[in-house]
Amino acid sequence: MAPRNVLFLCTGNSARSIMAEALLNASAAGRFAAFSAGSHPAGAVHPLALRALTRNGYPIGELRSKSWDEFSQPDAPVMDFVITVCDRAAEEQCPVWPGQPITAHWSFEDPAAARGDEQEQYKIFARVFQQISVRVQLFLSLPMDKLDRLALERGVRDIGRV
Numbered sequence: 001m002a003p004r005n006v007l008f009l010c011t012g013n014s015a016r017s018i019m020a021e022a023l024l025n026a027s028a029a030g031r032f033a034a035f036s037a038g039s040h041p042a043g044a045v046h047p048l049a050l051r052a053l054t055r056n057g058y059p060i061g062e063l064r065s066k067s068w069d070e071f072s073q074p075d076a077p078v079m080d081f082v083i084t085v086c087d088r089a090a091e092e093q094c095p096v097w098p099g100q101p102i103t104a105h106w107s108f109e110d111p112a113a114a115r116g117d118e119q120e121q122y123k124i125f126a127r128v129f130q131q132i133s134v135r136v137q138l139f140l141s142l143p144m145d146k147l148d149r150l151a152l153e154r155g156v157r158d159i160g161r162v
Helices: 016-027 047-055 068-072 087-091 118-141 149-159
Strands: 004-010 032-038 081-084 102-105
Touching: 004 016, 004 068, 016 032, 016 047, 016 118, 032 068, 047 118, 102 149, 118 149
Parallel strands: 004 032, 004 081, 081 102
Antiparallel strands: none
């Protein structure tokens, strides 16, 4: 069976959505192909997001900040799930995604907006990384093949309330 495609969306695509993409791709064992994008991409992955990923043993080589426009093109992969991970992106008018993907919102604090010295900022990145990790594991534990679409959509949305 082909992997199910998951798109994580955020405004800047520099931290939360990037970490979610990396976590799911590394943990999915071929069941999912994760992507990330932003409505107004920052153009670079935040260095503290990269640090959180590498300190926890996740690969970062393919990660880049990109526009959600890449995934609304005719040759883009068809998404099975589209998950917003920041409140601003959840409020924006998203492109129409082909294939009617299941959508959900998983709100996380914006670590890129953290203030203080680098160590204080990193603590916030590490905390958000752990929160994303928990939700990705919950997502992976859903019995995808045993749930009908409505139950699956409810399950993915309920993860955002954890």
